[in-house]
């Protein structure tokens with residue numbers, strides 16, 4: 001079970017309103033009765049007011065141990081998604097034709113337009129595969145497609161999924177320690193430590209929210225190419241790069257001579273907070289690899305152009321830009337408030353997403369039991385760094401994608417720590 005995995009539990013109906021103004025959680029308290037879920041509320045892009053997820057079966061809220069705890073573990077947002085997605089789902093659900101759907105090629109152009117508008121990146125629509133599965137599944141099938149003879153390499157700490165899916169698929173892997181520079185992690189330099197089939201990259205980095213530079217990325221792609229290895233860049237946090245930083249899209253950033261060995265994976269799930277509806281897209285410039293990958297996916301019944309996937313993807317990419325801009329301004333403000341307060345406990349300067357990677361000892365927490373201590377002292381539920389592989393021990397990952405009113409509560413509770 002990795003940090004970002006679904007956790008089986010019946011505790012699904014926790015109410016956010018129990019967080020506000022509650023000084024400390026009481027682990028012995030009886031669970032609150034589940035309120036009648038109101039799933040019809042029309043939330044706008046208001047990131048100030050609490051966003052009540054009661055009755056929605058949120059995995060993130062199910063992980064929080066007791067009433068009053070603020071769940072800051074799992075990587076999704078306690079913020080309402082774009083109204084355009086709600087409207088598109090409502091509209092499509094109104095037509096009772098729910099049979100197999102064909103892939104609309106206009107979706108590929110939409111992805112290419114998105115990359116040009118948001119990242120200034122020239123993505124060829126022909127590179128795009130529109131997938132009815134989450135990025136985790138897409139990555140696993142891609143690795144099965146290339147049938148690794150040599151191990152898969154990836155820098156660690158990592159979000160936990162790389163190691164988990166390699167183990168599940170019985171694919172050999174090797175973790176490369178991430179070097180630490182003056183402002184945080186850097187990509188490993190120097191030759192690869194041995195033969196490899198693929199180098200996997202979390203870009204921007206989960207858990208530290210580091211945005212890799214174009215130069216670092218190009219250098220790593222060059223070393224992968226020398227070894228004949230693919231560079232697979234998992235960029236599900238890329239559209240969440242904060243203003244002032246630039247996310248290098250792997251397939252358009254690597255040396256054109258190495259492009260046929262590069263793959264970018266992305267998903268509107270993270271960007272628009274809709275991971276409960278599995279979807280992703282892959283940018284695969286090499287036509288042979290693209291065809292083999294599509295074939296392997298079809299073997300699992302994962303044909304391009306799923307009904308919900310297309311509905312959500314189209315609404316998000318066509319109409320979600322202004323919502324995303326509002327979100328990024330909100331996350332950027334929240335990041336500044338928290339990093340100002342947490343100071344040197346933040347291990348690597350965050351530049352994207354909503355994740356903080358923290359040094360437990362600098363928070364005055366016992367490194368071996370920091371998650372429990374933070375829960376008991378502050379009523380804040382974080383992810384345990386040990387779940388992120390080698391180099392993660394003694395760290396905590398905190399997800400701060402919260403409305404302002406809950407952020408105020410979090411900041412007040414952090415005062416209970418000895419932060420200096």
Ligand SMILES: Cc1ncc(COP(=O)(O)O)c(C=O)c1O
Pocket residue numbers: 004075133134135136137159161202206234236237269275
């Ligand atoms: C970097 C990264 N890649 C992939 C995933 C997997 O997403 P999913 O489980 O929706 O496929 C996550 C989830 O947190 C992630 O953070």
